[in-house]
Amino acid sequence: MNIGIVIVAAGRGERAGSAEGPKQYRRIGGSAVIAHTLKAFLDWSKAGPIVVVIHPDDKLLFEAAVSGLAMERVTTVTGGATRQQSVLAGLQAVAALEATHVMIHDGARPFVDRALLDRIAARLEAGDDAVLPALPVTDTLKRVTEGRVVETISREGLYAAQTPQSFRLATILAAHERAAAQRSDFTDDCSIAEWAGVPVAIVEGSPENVKLTVRRDIIMADERLSAAALPD
Numbered sequence: 001m002n003i004g005i006v007i008v009a010a011g012r013g014e015r016a017g018s019a020e021g022p023k024q025y026r027r028i029g030g031s032a033v034i035a036h037t038l039k040a041f042l043d044w045s046k047a048g049p050i051v052v053v054i055h056p057d058d059k060l061l062f063e064a065a066v067s068g069l070a071m072e073r074v075t076t077v078t079g080g081a082t083r084q085q086s087v088l089a090g091l092q093a094v095a096a097l098e099a100t101h102v103m104i105h106d107g108a109r110p111f112v113d114r115a116l117l118d119r120i121a122a123r124l125e126a127g128d129d130a131v132l133p134a135l136p137v138t139d140t141l142k143r144v145t146e147g148r149v150v151e152t153i154s155r156e157g158l159y160a161a162q163t164p165q166s167f168r169l170a171t172i173l174a175a176h177e178r179a180a181a182q183r184s185d186f187t188d189d190c191s192i193a194e195w196a197g198v199p200v201a202i203v204e205g206s207p208e209n210v211k212l213t214v215r216r217d218i219i220m221a222d223e224r225l226s227a228a229a230l231p232d
């Protein structure tokens with residue numbers, strides 16, 4: 001098994017406030033978000049070739065962000081206008097690097113940990129074609145229309161999806177290529193596998209593995225890393 005890694009980092013980070021630049025290049029705990037994310041995979045012994053998907057305007061930002069990391073196994077490719085397009089570019093690149101499996105991870109999730117990666121890899125090794133890390137939803141969910149609650153949705157059986165969503169490479173590449181010709185609104189990769197009829201196995205996600213989405217997420221991530229660096 002050769003597990004390729006695709007890290008998508010070509011977004012513009014509109015919800016985090018793009019005035020300060022794309023969120024994956026903002027610094028938390030002294031390094032860029034993308035450097036933390038990349039390091040988690042560089043430090044994981046089972047990682048094969050790593051492809052980072054970046055925006056064409058961000059080449060210099062990326063180089064500055066990862067200077068100091070061992071980049072021999074890392075290549076970059078240019079992303080597209082949607083996450084779906086960026087992932088497809090990454091999958092095509094990792095397929096050329098002889099990967100048999102792939103983990104597709106958001107660049108904006110810097111707190112992914114080795115224990116989670118090991119749990120996912122174990123399911124790939126056991127023969128699952130698609131593996132989703134997810135956590136049970138703990139909040140009660142409400143559907144709201146025009147400022148009023150119209151429905152309470154039972155959280156029974158509901159899970160919040162994380163990344164890296166992981167696959168047998170040939171399976172997800174074929175599904176993504178077929179999806180690209182038909183729909184452009186998939187926001188994660190397991191939904192493309194589901195759409196293609198591939199069964200998706202669940203593993204327990206990690207509560208730490210949050211996606212930095214809004215400005216406050218970045219401030220809190222920085223505080224968390226700065227606090228961790230302080231002596232007792």
Ligand code: CTP
Pocket residue numbers: 008009010011012013014015016024053079080081082083084086087106107108109211212213
């Ligand atoms: N992504 C990407 N290419 C895109 C859009 C998103 O590679 N065209 C990546 C982002 O860089 C991010 C991940 O997909 O690491 C998850 O997307 P999201 O959190 O939505 O990031 P952005 O699209 O950058 O943020 P926003 O939606 O707020 O603009």
Ligand code: MG
Pocket residue numbers: 011083
């Ligand atoms: Mg987005």
